[in-house]
Amino acid sequence: xxxxxxxxxxxxxxxxxxxxxxxxxxxxxxEQTRVRVLQAIEELxxxxxxxxxxxxxxxxxxxxxVVPFFTRHTVTERMRGIEATLSGSEYDMVFYNIETPERMxxxxxxxxxxxxxxxxxxxxxxxxxxxxQRFQQSNMPLVLIxxxxxxxxxxxxxxxxxxxxxxxxxxxxxxxxxxxxxxIGDGANAPFQxxxxxxxxxxxxxALKAAGIELAPALFHETNGGRHEARLExxxxxxxxxPPTAIFASNDSxxxxxxxxxxxxGMSIPYDLSVVGYNxxxxxEYLDLTTIRPKYFESGQRGMEVLLDRLANNDREPAYETLExxxxxxxxxxxxxxxx
Amino acid sequence: xxxxxxxxxxxxxxxxxxxxxxxxxxxxxxEQTRVRVLQAIEELxxxxxxxxxxxxxxxxxxxxxVVPFFTRHTVTERMRGIEATLSGSEYDMVFYNIETPERMxxxxxxxxxxxxxxxxxxxxxxxxxxxxQRFQQSNMPLVLIxxxxxxxxxxxxxxxxxxxxxxxxxxxxxxxxxxxxxxIGDGANAPFQxxxxxxxxxxxxxALKAAGIELAPALFHETNGGRHEARLExxxxxxxxxPPTAIFASNDSxxxxxxxxxxxxGMSIPYDLSVVGYNxxxxxEYLDLTTIRPKYFESGQRGMEVLLDRLANNDREPAYETLExxxxxxxxxxxxxxxx
DNA sequence: AAGTGATTTGGAACCGGTTCCAAAGGATGC
DNA sequence: GCATCCTTTGGAACCGGTTCCAAATCACTT
Numbered sequence: 001x002x003x004x005x006x007x008x009x010x011x012x013x014x015x016x017x018x019x020x021x022x023x024x025x026x027x028x029x030x031e032q033t034r035v036r037v038l039q040a041i042e043e044l045x046x047x048x049x050x051x052x053x054x055x056x057x058x059x060x061x062x063x064x065x066v067v068p069f070f071t072r073h074t075v076t077e078r079m080r081g082i083e084a085t086l087s088g089s090e091y092d093m094v095f096y097n098i099e100t101p102e103r104m105x106x107x108x109x110x111x112x113x114x115x116x117x118x119x120x121x122x123x124x125x126x127x128x129x130x131x132x133q134r135f136q137q138s139n140m141p142l143v144l145i146x147x148x149x150x151x152x153x154x155x156x157x158x159x160x161x162x163x164x165x166x167x168x169x170x171x172x173x174x175x176x177x178x179x180x181x182x183x184i185g186d187g188a189n190a191p192f193q194x195x196x197x198x199x200x201x202x203x204x205x206x207a208l209k210a211a212g213i214e215l216a217p218a219l220f221h222e223t224n225g226g227r228h229e230a231r232l233e234x235x236x237x238x239x240x241x242x243p244p245t246a247i248f249a250s251n252d253s254x255x256x257x258x259x260x261x262x263x264x265x266g267m268s269i270p271y272d273l274s275v276v277g278y279n280x281x282x283x284x285e286y287l288d289l290t291t292i293r294p295k296y297f298e299s300g301q302r303g304m305e306v307l308l309d310r311l312a313n314n315d316r317e318p319a320y321e322t323l324e325x326x327x328x329x330x331x332x333x334x335x336x337x338x339x340x
Numbered sequence: 341x342x343x344x345x346x347x348x349x350x351x352x353x354x355x356x357x358x359x360x361x362x363x364x365x366x367x368x369x370x371e372q373t374r375v376r377v378l379q380a381i382e383e384l385x386x387x388x389x390x391x392x393x394x395x396x397x398x399x400x401x402x403x404x405x406v407v408p409f410f411t412r413h414t415v416t417e418r419m420r421g422i423e424a425t426l427s428g429s430e431y432d433m434v435f436y437n438i439e440t441p442e443r444m445x446x447x448x449x450x451x452x453x454x455x456x457x458x459x460x461x462x463x464x465x466x467x468x469x470x471x472x473q474r475f476q477q478s479n480m481p482l483v484l485i486x487x488x489x490x491x492x493x494x495x496x497x498x499x500x501x502x503x504x505x506x507x508x509x510x511x512x513x514x515x516x517x518x519x520x521x522x523x524i525g526d527g528a529n530a531p532f533q534x535x536x537x538x539x540x541x542x543x544x545x546x547a548l549k550a551a552g553i554e555l556a557p558a559l560f561h562e563t564n565g566g567r568h569e570a571r572l573e574x575x576x577x578x579x580x581x582x583p584p585t586a587i588f589a590s591n592d593s594x595x596x597x598x599x600x601x602x603x604x605x606g607m608s609i610p611y612d613l614s615v616v617g618y619n620x621x622x623x624x625e626y627l628d629l630t631t632i633r634p635k636y637f638e639s640g641q642r643g644m645e646v647l648l649d650r651l652a653n654n655d656r657e658p659a660y661e662t663l664e665x666x667x668x669x670x671x672x673x674x675x676x677x678x679x680x
Numbered sequence: 681a682a683g684t685g686a687t688t689t690g691g692a693a694c695c696g697g698t699t700c701c702a703a704a705g706g707a708t709g710c
Numbered sequence: 711g712c713a714t715c716c717t718t719t720g721g722a723a724c725c726g727g728t729t730c731c732a733a734a735t736c737a738c739t740t
Contacts (some may be wrong), residue, residue: 052696
């Protein structure tokens with residue numbers, strides 16, 4: 001059987017209050033007593049029970065992490081950041097993997113029903129009005145990561161700057177000399193579709209405007225599908241009358257579709273066409289794809305830091321932070337072929 | 341403040357033992373009493389405290405899941421299976437994401453030091469002799485997933501059948517008419533490298549032998565690197581005197597390398613060369629790659645079932661199960677081009 | 681009506697920490 | 711030596727469940 005705080009007290013010849021004080025680093029213990037207690041702890045190989053601690057503290061020492069489809073790169077990277085920050089703290093973490101709207105509802109209901117966790121971190125999910133309210137009145141610290149639309153009062157938000165990412169892409173292409181730039185983005189209609197794609201588009205538009213280039217609607221395609229649909233859209237672009245010299249796909253999967261389309265159209269990358277993706281997934285390097293590396297890991301890390309800070313100092317102001325993405329230039333972009 | 345079991349007892353006009361019995365579905369409560377208690381629970385919106393429950397039960401109601409690099413497809417899929425099985429049970433789950441040998445040691449030490457969790461599920465990590473022993477004497481239920489070498493007494497193992505997977509690949513290629521089959525596999529020297537790649541090779545060899553085909557060492561290459569190294573190995577194969585008509589890559593990333601090599605060598609897939617991967621990662625469908633789909637999700641699911649079962653019935657015998665993989669035939673394999 | 685055994689019920693004790701208050705101990709000043 | 715004040719200490723009470731035992735209730739016999 002494990003030793004308890006009472007065993008330690010007996011062994012060290014002190015009261016249990018004193019042992020508790022030593023464990024928690026209270027300053028009001030005489031040095032000589034502290035040493036005696038630490039020795040007893042050592043000898044008995046005593047480890048305080050986290051569960052008893054929780055009960056008497058009235059805290060769960062647990063944080064909920066709510067994510068959609070944790071197979072996605074955008075999610076696993078953030079989770080890595082979260083885990084890295086949390087490990088070593090005294091908090092545990094429970095996961096809610098959300099794959100259907102029903103599960104999302106159930107999860108949030110369970111969470112708001114207090115006493116389950118001390119705080120929650122929500123990734124890439126937008127709360128409904130009702131859910132926001134419920135959280136707000138439950139007064140449970142909450143941090144949202146990648147939730148552009150849930151700017152709830154008092155709730156911290158950590159975002160990766162997707163508008164800026166879109167700009168970076170276009171500025172890179174412009175600086176290479178491209179003027180006709182096509183875009184294939186993800187619409188925001190699919191369930192659990194983050195707004196990120198739309199924002200990347202916005203950044204893209206802004207950069208073009210800033211460069212004084214007129215927006216040609218024919219060059220902007222959206223799809224709610226996957227790589228396959230992106231390939232079809234790309235083919236349409238490439239076979240149009242006045243095809244673009246570069247295509248920006250709003251994620252790396254779409255970029256694969258674009259690469260395939262180019263191959264089918266008999267074009268060679270990057271000589272006939274420049275291609276840029278977004279996310280810097282593992283295979284992007286394989287495909288030598290120029291892409292954007294958003295700070296996913298860092299956003300998870302930062303989100304958890306903010307949450308822990310809030311848990312330690314209840315009166316902390318909410319944080320609103322946006323992390324700058326990074327452009328990764330690889331072999332899929334080059335200056336456009338001079339007009340024949 | 342949350343209602344407690346005592347509030348419920350008072351409201352229902354019964355003792356607290358009775359309330360506890362109702363909550364836990366004990367049969368020895370009169371129907372009429374049960375109804376009264378349930379009504380009080382309803383009215384007070386009472387939810388029993390999990391923490392208090394843990395303390396008095398002397399259980400943590402928590403399961404540890406230890407994984408290496410949870411960005412890998414093989415890991416996230418299993419985690420999905422684990423999560424799906426666990427959600428809805430009364431257990432929580434804490435993650436240990438292991439990215440260095442030191443963290444692995446630290447994690448296992450923390451776990452074995454009991455009272456932290458009730459059981460553990462370890463994915464794709466091989467325990468050292470010492471760790472196995474420590475677990476064994478701590479008597480904590482343990483389930484290993486994808487740990488071919490840690491056949492510890494009394495510890496359940498759930499594996500995906502990699503030997504069989506290798507056989508499936510070769511049998512498929514043989515049935516198409518291929519006779520010279522090259523292989524590019526991952527060596528087992530990298531840290532945290534699962535034995536899986538080696539076993540796939542074994543299956544491959546067995547199938548060839550069974551078909552009466554002599555093993556040509558020149559056709560079997562191993563590398564500890566990634567896709568890039570696989571590409572180089574593939575080029576070496578393709579440029580050899582008597583090149584294979586099909587190449588089996590022991591994972592889908594390697595298969596990308598092979599596809600690239602083929603393109604560089606001016607070969608067209610599948611007409612000049614058949615390529616098979618392993619894992620059925622997301623991009624395999626994109627690349628129209630014939631591959632093997634191991635039951636990762638299912639192995640996670642099954643592992644957790646076994647663990648929960650063991651936690652419920654302490655005397656349960658350990659389970660040793662192996663899940664059959666599935667061959668996914670796509671467009672990257674075809675009968676070999678008839679000899680010119 | 682009383683006796684018997686089975687069923688149902690109440691609540692003290694317990695799980696292992698934390699906290700708070702009263703009391704003991706120690707230092708200082710006069 | 712004694713009063714005063716600050717530091718240190720001991721331990722009861724508490725957190726909110728579960729468990730177990732004794733007591734109460736009930737159903738049935740005789």
